[in-house]
Amino acid sequence: MIIGIDDTDSNEGMCTTYLGALLLEELKTCGTVETFPLLIRLNPTIPYKTRGNAAVALRIKTGCPEKVIAHVLSRIEALARMECEKTNPGAVFILEKDYEKLRPVLRNFLEKAVRDVIEIQDAKNLISEYGISSKGFKNGRGLIGALAACGAMLNLEVWEHTFEHLAYRQKERWGTPREIEKESFFEADRKTYPETWDTVDLKNRLIVCVPHSADPVLFGIRGENPIIVSEAASLIRAEPVERSAVYRTNQGTDMHLLPAVNLAEIQDMHSYRLEGTVSAVPKTIPGGHVIFPIRDTEGNGIDCAAFEPTKNFRLLIRKLRPGDKVALSGSVNSGTLNIEKIEIKTLAPLYKEENPKCPSCGKNMKSSGQAQGFRCKKCGTQAASKIICEIKRDLEAGSYEVPPCARRHLAKPLVREQKSDLKIHPAR
Numbered sequence: 001m002i003i004g005i006d007d008t009d010s011n012e013g014m015c016t017t018y019l020g021a022l023l024l025e026e027l028k029t030c031g032t033v034e035t036f037p038l039l040i041r042l043n044p045t046i047p048y049k050t051r052g053n054a055a056v057a058l059r060i061k062t063g064c065p066e067k068v069i070a071h072v073l074s075r076i077e078a079l080a081r082m083e084c085e086k087t088n089p090g091a092v093f094i095l096e097k098d099y100e101k102l103r104p105v106l107r108n109f110l111e112k113a114v115r116d117v118i119e120i121q122d123a124k125n126l127i128s129e130y131g132i133s134s135k136g137f138k139n140g141r142g143l144i145g146a147l148a149a150c151g152a153m154l155n156l157e158v159w160e161h162t163f164e165h166l167a168y169r170q171k172e173r174w175g176t177p178r179e180i181e182k183e184s185f186f187e188a189d190r191k192t193y194p195e196t197w198d199t200v201d202l203k204n205r206l207i208v209c210v211p212h213s214a215d216p217v218l219f220g221i222r223g224e225n226p227i228i229v230s231e232a233a234s235l236i237r238a239e240p241v242e243r244s245a246v247y248r249t250n251q252g253t254d255m256h257l258l259p260a261v262n263l264a265e266i267q268d269m270h271s272y273r274l275e276g277t278v279s280a281v282p283k284t285i286p287g288g289h290v291i292f293p294i295r296d297t298e299g300n301g302i303d304c305a306a307f308e309p310t311k312n313f314r315l316l317i318r319k320l321r322p323g324d325k326v327a328l329s330g331s332v333n334s335g336t337l338n339i340e341k342i343e344i345k346t347l348a349p350l351y352k353e354e355n356p357k358c359p360s361c362g363k364n365m366k367s368s369g370q371a372q373g374f375r376c377k378k379c380g381t382q383a384a385s386k387i388i389c390e391i392k393r394d395l396e397a398g399s400y401e402v403p404p405c406a407r408r409h410l411a412k413p414l415v416r417e418q419k420s421d422l423k424i425h426p427a428r
């Protein structure tokens, strides 16, 4: 059977992936856990999320499904942060006999949950239409993520995946500062990058794979395959690890992006890859956020932002000028695209006026007075007016991304795109 779980955590603690890791061990008494557990990131703009909008799925071969269901529900009741208003757990159980019937239905549901907004009632309707065994706690919003995670498990071959090795803290340490040897993270990165990514942010000298919240996660190493993420994890020196789990995940795949044909169709709470032409010089607003507008060929426009947490990425964005042709990816909220990556396709030529150069000695001529043209003092050569010359742009066409410390879970790091013929500038 496939088990999908979501929405068990709050800002004060817990993490649905921790519950998944516990169940991996505890359910061994009921059967064999098959394949990797899944950590599925859903629409990153959903306001109900605690942090990264994640749901979890496990697949187990069992002769006693009733016992499995009872155990999973009792663990959710015991561990979920029910006291938090935003915590509304959901669990879904798909029996093997229903796999074929539900595969296409839950594939659609997964894609919608990653790219669109779903009502709780839609999840409940689907559950009753197909007679799916499930339990929603409180308002049952977690049923959305739980169904989507089951959809991912039923359709493993249709979505691009990466892996994450998650290490969890001992319970008595939850909520206390994490004891880690920082240098070991830089070492692990040196030895395994680019097959692992987002362990550290070299430019900003930050460790990005260690959370700061009160949840049980000690660190999470992301990478291309299960071997490399665990190899990197074995190089980390830190406080004792209670348990760890390797998840197969849609992180780092751009699965959230919709192609936008024109800017008129863009909606809040959705993420896009879109193209346009920069239509004004970027400006920096209070808080250090850098904003500029783009337009498409039909004259529709949208504001695009590199927010303050994107750090040095803003330096690049400030160099854009009207006429530059760009393709951008990111999420839209309040009518503004939060940039995750930018491909600068062509740079608009920029011009300035300059005094003419002397054809004999090459030096700049001097003005001979108002409306009297220009003259070289040394050679005596003359010219009537200023000349127009092209300014060399301090910017190269190519693909750029926000630094690791500002990366969205679903955003595909440029280093994963190296196989294409784009000129890429991965952030490290």
Ligand code: ATP
Binding pocket: 006, 007, 008, 009, 014, 015, 016, 017, 042, 043, 046, 048, 049, 050, 051, 052, 053, 054, 055, 086, 087, 088, 112, 113, 114, 115, 116, 117, 118, 119, 141, 142, 143, 144, 145, 146
């Ligand atoms: P963590 O990252 O620590 O696991 P979280 O950020 O995953 O926490 P949740 O507690 O899972 O946050 O809350 C997200 C809620 O939003 C869940 O109830 C989930 O079912 C719901 N949800 C997920 N995707 C969508 C969607 N596309 N439309 C509507 N609701 C969604």
